[in-house]
Amino acid sequence: MVRQFEQEYAEQQPGILFLLLLLLPVDHTTPRWRSKEGNPSARTGISMMQTLFTILSGSAVILLLLYRKFPYFVQDVMHARLNIWISGQRAKFLQTMPYFTVLDRFLELAKKQPAKPFIIFEDELFTYGDGDLQSNKVARALRQHAGLREGDTVALFLGNQPLFVWLLLGLAKLGCAPALMNYGIRASPLLQCLSCTSAKVLIADAGVRGAVEEVLPSLRQKGIRVFILGEACSSEGLEALSDKIQQASDQPLSPQLRAQVKATTPTAYFYTSGTTGLPKATVSTEAKAWAAAFLLTHAHVGAQDRLYLTLPLYHMSGLHAGLHGITVVLKRKFSASQFWADCRRHNVTVILYIGEILRYLCNTPAGADDRRHRVRVVVGNGLRADVWRLFLQRFGKIRITEFYGSSDGNTALMNYPGRVGAVGKVNFYHRRVAPYVLVQFDPEREELVRDAYGLCVQVPTGETGLFLSKITARNPFGGYLNNPEQTERKKVRDVVEKGDLFLNSGDLMKIDEDGFVFFQDRVGDTFRWKGENVATTEVASILTMMDSVLDSNVYGVQLPGHEGRAGMATLTLKEGKTLDCSETFAHISHSLPQFAWPQFIRIQNDPELTGTFKQVKFRLVKEGFDPSTIRDPLFIVDPGRKTYSPLTQDCYDSIWSGKVKL
Ligand SMILES: *[C@@H]1O[C@H](CO)[C@@H](O)[C@H](O)[C@H]1NC(C)=O
Numbered sequence: 281m282v283r284q285f286e287q288e289y290a291e292q293q294p295g296i297l298f299l300l301l302l303l304l305p306v307d308h309t310t311p312r313w314r315s316k317e318g319n320p321s322a323r324t325g326i327s328m329m330q331t332l333f334t335i336l337s338g339s340a341v342i343l344l345l346l347y348r349k350f351p352y353f354v355q356d357v358m359h360a361r362l363n364i365w366i367s368g369q370r371a372k373f374l375q376t377m378p379y380f381t382v383l384d385r386f387l388e389l390a391k392k393q394p395a396k397p398f399i400i401f402e403d404e405l406f407t408y409g410d411g412d413l414q415s416n417k418v419a420r421a422l423r424q425h426a427g428l429r430e431g432d433t434v435a436l437f438l439g440n441q442p443l444f445v446w447l448l449l450g451l452a453k454l455g456c457a458p459a460l461m462n463y464g465i466r467a468s469p470l471l472q473c474l475s476c477t478s479a480k481v482l483i484a485d486a487g488v489r490g491a492v493e494e495v496l497p498s499l500r501q502k503g504i505r506v507f508i509l510g511e512a513c514s515s516e517g518l519e520a521l522s523d524k525i526q527q528a529s530d531q532p533l534s535p536q537l538r539a540q541v542k543a544t545t546p547t548a549y550f551y552t553s554g555t556t557g558l559p560k561a562t563v564s565t566e567a568k569a570w571a572a573a574f575l576l577t578h579a580h581v582g583a584q585d586r587l588y589l590t591l592p593l594y595h596m597s598g599l600h601a602g603l604h605g606i607t608v609v610l611k612r613k614f615s616a617s618q619f620w621a622d623c624r625r626h627n628v629t630v631i632l633y634i635g636e637i638l639r640y641l642c643n644t645p646a647g648a649d650d651r652r653h654r655v656r657v658v659v660g661n662g663l664r665a666d667v668w669r670l671f672l673q674r675f676g677k678i679r680i681t682e683f684y685g686s687s688d689g690n691t692a693l694m695n696y697p698g699r700v701g702a703v704g705k706v707n708f709y710h711r712r713v714a715p716y717v718l719v720q721f722d723p724e725r726e727e728l729v730r731d732a733y734g735l736c737v738q739v740p741t742g743e744t745g746l747f748l749s750k751i752t753a754r755n756p757f758g759g760y761l762n763n764p765e766q767t768e769r770k771k772v773r774d775v776v777e778k779g780d781l782f783l784n785s786g787d788l789m790k791i792d793e794d795g796f797v798f799f800q801d802r803v804g805d806t807f808r809w810k811g812e813n814v815a816t817t818e819v820a821s822i823l824t825m826m827d828s829v830l831d832s833n834v835y836g837v838q839l840p841g842h843e844g845r846a847g848m849a850t851l852t853l854k855e856g857k858t859l860d861c862s863e864t865f866a867h868i869s870h871s872l873p874q875f876a877w878p879q880f881i882r883i884q885n886d887p888e889l890t891g892t893f894k895q896v897k898f899r900l901v902k903e904g905f906d907p908s909t910i911r912d913p914l915f916i917v918d919p920g921r922k923t924y925s926p927l928t929q930d931c932y933d934s935i936w937s938g939k940v941k942l
């Protein structure tokens with residue numbers, strides 16, 4: 281492995297190979313005078329000392345010079361070595377016959393450490409052994425009552441709870457893949473999600489029974505069987521599952537039930553708005569699941585750690601934490617006021633975050649015991665530089681590892697040196713195994729800039745461009761399930777040379793001289809709010825379903841002190857109609873998850889007709905929601921009163937000054 285690494289590196293920067301040799305174990309660099317095959321009588325002790333001295337002082341000077349030119353060299357090398365080790369581990373798993381699955385890893389841990397706490401949830405503790413037995417029961421119940429067989433897809437519609445994990449393990453034991461639905465979705469997006477995977481069965485927890493009942497006729501039409509995690513069900517078409525799980529045996533299931541699983545087998549479907557349009561399903565394979573599982577290895581998390589998980593389990597992040605044999609303190613929902621108390625009570629050492637979580641923690645009143653905890657590592661995505669500094673100031677010395685990646689992407693970046701504000705760092709190794717480019721993008725026309733030869737134009741170091749990552753055998757793009765059109769839209773051809781193929785991340789980035797990557801903005805038909813992608817076309821189509829609305833244009837506006845963008849909708853009303861604020865709120869809150877609600881509404885009864893749709897949108901985004909410059913009526917969402925209220929100058933000022941947080 282080291283040899284291959286040396287070769288790869290030498291091709292890039294031959295001058296530094298020497299330094300690399302110094303870092304390697306002694307036997308690689310043993311000078312001749314110490315080797316037995318050499319001729320010791322030819323050299324005296326004095327000349328040995330002289331040679332040693334020359335080598336040492338020479339290398340010290342070279343090291344110093346190199347350090348000034350490449351300050352992150354050692355960290356890059358360490359990171360690359362870990363990467364190579366991980367690739368080796370993955371290759372080993374991928375090649376074993378029969379294939380060593382993510383589930384096999386769990387079963388191995390359950391056998392090795394059955395009494396070790398696996399999940400702590402509210403006041404309950406489940407060991408690795410419990411997890412194994414519980415998932416046996418789940419698998420048996422589903423096999424018997426839902427008729428599940430290897431290769432089937434099952435939609436899961438649950439909030440965080442241990443049963444979620446038992447379902448994931450149980451489905452893996454049957455060779456079935458879960459489709460992980462966002463717990464906040466309702467109505468037509470819910471149906472949309474179900475129809476883009478070919479799930480035969482939907483399992484929902486009792487908390488979303490109402491939402492499921494509402495779409496039940498359509499589900500039955502599609503032939504989807506619906507199970508509710510409750511004891512008895514009165515509704516026609518809903519079957520209870522909890523009693524069936526309780527009655528099932530906890531005996532192990534035969535591996536024959538999942539005999540076909542290999543590296544390319546889908547292990548889970550995640551939903552994403554991606555860069556464009558309605559929710560789409562992305563496929564995660566065994567190989568990808570392993571890659572995700574190693575994320576924590578990169579962040580130096582080990583078996584002795586205790587991980588606090590407040591993020592939804594239906595997100596990619598956090599799903600594979602258990603593979604490290606660690607203890608997971610699972611929380612139903614994030615709570616800023618209970619956060620540190622939970623961490624102290626359970627001796628938590630690692631936290632998974634999205635940027636908003638750490639900001640909410642910084643917004644709580646400072647307390648005397650802010651630093652009384654054992655958290656040493658936080659791993660996550662979307663942390664802004666100002667919150668980053670504030671967080672460290674308040675909560676003490678914690679290693680922050682920001683990473684970048686998405687379920688529909690083909691590459692990941694990690695900020696392993698911990699530079700404030702960066703989402704990742706690229707290095708020689710990265711550029712070789714996961715090539716990428718930053719190219720010019722025209723925000724007004726929402727198009728890539730092309731040169732005279734039809735190729736993309738790369739931006740110079742330090743300037744903002746659209747991040748494109750090359751699609752290769754090593755970094756494949758799985759695409760969207762049953763959606764070839766959207767899959768094709770994510771691909772970009774003829775980037776660096778004719779005929780090449782890249783994946784459009786939809787993210788504008790900046791890379792500095794040291795290789796640190798800074799997220800700037802998102803492009804396309806989505807924006808990010810509260811750690812979720814909001815699809816503008818989806819929100820717009822929900823709004824135009826209202827009687828009074830002729831047309832709607834949805835986009836995100838930037839707010840000081842907030843990650844991402846807040847949703848805003850500009851509506852054109854039908855002749856003679858007015859906006860009924862509480863009806864609008866009722867319609868939106870019924871059809872969309874909270875993160876997708878427009879925070880602001882602008883009524884434009886004289887829509888601009890010149891220019892393309894995209895140009896109009898670009899101008900609306902720039903104008904934002906300032907009542908002092910916009911003459912059109914503006915409204916702000918008011919969840920407390922369940923309505924939209926007129927946006928006053930006062931209200932605008934408090935949002936702008938950061939007094940009010942959305
Ligand atoms: C946390 O650590 C302390 C000291 O090591 C120990 O006494 C305590 O039992 C631990 N608490 C839990 C919940 O593991």
